[in-house]
Amino acid sequence: MASIFTRIIRGEVPCHKLFENELVIAFLDVNPLSPGHTLVVPKQEMAELHMLSPASAAALGAALPLVAAAILKATGATAYNILQNNGAMAHQEVMHVHFHIIPKYEDGRGLAITWKPSAIDHASAAKLATHVKQELCA
Ligand code: 5GP
Numbered sequence: 837m838a839s840i841f842t843r844i845i846r847g848e849v850p851c852h853k854l855f856e857n858e859l860v861i862a863f864l865d866v867n868p869l870s871p872g873h874t875l876v877v878p879k880q881e882m883a884e885l886h887m888l889s890p891a892s893a894a895a896l897g898a899a900l901p902l903v904a905a906a907i908l909k910a911t912g913a914t915a916y917n918i919l920q921n922n923g924a925m926a927h928q929e930v931m932h933v934h935f936h937i938i939p940k941y942e943d944g945r946g947l948a949i950t951w952k953p954s955a956i957d958h959a960s961a962a963k964l965a966t967h968v969k970q971e972l973c974a
Pocket of ligand 1: 840849851852863864865866867868875920921927928929930931
């Protein structure tokens with residue numbers, strides 16, 4: 837079954853569209869965290885970021901700064917977060933890749949982040965880095 841975003845891309849579901857090209861569409865989030873909260877979505881219907889084709893990924897990378905700059909100008913916001921969730925455990929609700937652009941305002945409107953860092957374990961980090969690099973070369 838087509839995702840809600842595919843239905844928006846097809847024009848079957850209305851949206852406040854901000855940008856569209858052959859590979860990407862951007863529209864306002866229907867439940868914004870702050871004014872200007874936008875979703876940037878590849879037309880390729882894939883659930884998670886690592887599944888995208890290089891062409892879709894590149895098109896997203898090109899669209900994000902363009903759309904973000906326009907949102908800042910239009911809203912007057914000077915700060916923003918980019919959020920991209922993959923998997924239900926990581927709070928992904930719509931299983932079609934999307935990037936959130938979320939303006940952050942002086943009064944606190946925008947993305948609230950709880951960040952609980954821990955000190956790196958250099959021995960296990962070195963092993964992990966070696967493993968990931970092997971995967972990248974595979
Ligand atoms: P996720 O948690 O998957 O990263 O976020 C999905 C986002 O899609 C949510 O912020 C939600 O408000 C938005 N969304 C879900 N359905 C629709 C829709 O039909 N139209 C628009 N514009 N946004 C939607």
